[in-house]
């Protein structure tokens with residue numbers, strides 16, 4: 001028999017008091033709105049206006065509008081930004097932490113040199129701070145005249161045995177990778193909804209959302225990344241009505257700075273041997289999926305999905 005504060009003699013979390021229970025029973029739940037077939041934000045687009053098959057093919061994967069890229073000085077973010085620009089992106093704001101902002105400015109200078117027609121901006125953000133993120137997205141929207149595309153690459157990894165993991169470090173990983181993705185998506189969505197133009201939001205999960213990495217223990221990272229995949233579905237369901245598509249990519253092990261240390265030499269061999277394609281990936285093998293999912297036309301009917309790009313690693 002359950003008593004207040006106890007069940008089977010064991011303490012349990014306190015239940016709502018009678019007044020709260022009555023309030024709970026009579027509460028009205030917020031309801032999601034679904035799109036209608038007539039909504040111009042979600043209806044199919046007419047075929048691209050282009051005269052040759054090659055031009056039509058290019059137009060199908062065209063990237064239009066203004067983009068925000070978080071983790072903007074990072075390896076994958078930079079490669080993705082270049083790919084988006086090569087497909088038509090004309091204005092972008094790179095966001096990163098204050099300590100990485102000089103690196104972001106260097107990336108901006110390289111992009112200005114290689115793509116003089118593209119406007120590149122840099123804004124500081126800490127994705128774990130909702131207020132700071134809202135201000136950063138407000139600033140980006142003002143500078144660019146709106147936000148149409150968000151790609152979230154900000155992320156950290158921590159490899160530690162779970163017996164030694166501190167709650168502080170655990171929270172930090174979840175804060176940056178999962179809460180940071182949510183906070184940025186929310187900040188961007190507010191601008192996309194206000195513009196009534198819809199938009200695309202892309203998160204970066206990982207194969208770590210799909211398996212337990214071997215041999216390095218990294219429970220917090222793995223849990224944060226599976227959170228990102230389900231966040232993707234939740235926001236896609238809620239925001240389709242606004243014409244906002246939300247997707248994520250799950251890259252396998254990449255040959256990036258993150259994985260380049262000499263200390264990881266043996267581990268890299270293990271990673272490659274557990275991949276059917278027998279090697280780690282190159283960032284440029286990930287960027288086409290960023291273009292596909294961010295493109296208003298190519299990605300038109302894709303939302304709530306997680307695209308695994310891993311050389312087959314998840315087959316094992």
Ligand SMILES: NC(=O)c1ccc[n+]([C@@H]2O[C@H](COP(=O)([O-])OP(=O)(O)OC[C@H]3O[C@@H](n4cnc5c(N)ncnc54)[C@H](O)[C@@H]3O)[C@@H](O)[C@H]2O)c1
Nearest residue numbers: 071073074075076097100126127154155206251253254258
């Ligand atoms: N490299 C890989 O093998 C691999 C594989 C799968 C998934 N990923 C994911 O891809 C994303 C990018 O990885 P990468 O290899 O380019 O890493 P990276 O370290 O080069 O880039 C990460 C960026 O995030 C920024 N960042 C960290 N904390 C932040 C915060 N609180 N606020 C704002 N920015 C912050 C860093 O300053 C850095 O610029 C990450 O989410 C990572 O988990 C990477």
Ligand SMILES: OC[C@@H](O)C(O)[C@H](O)CO
Nearest residue numbers: 157206207208213252253
């Ligand atoms: O799972 C692939 C990556 O996310 C990986 O976990 C990281 O690069 C290093 O541990």
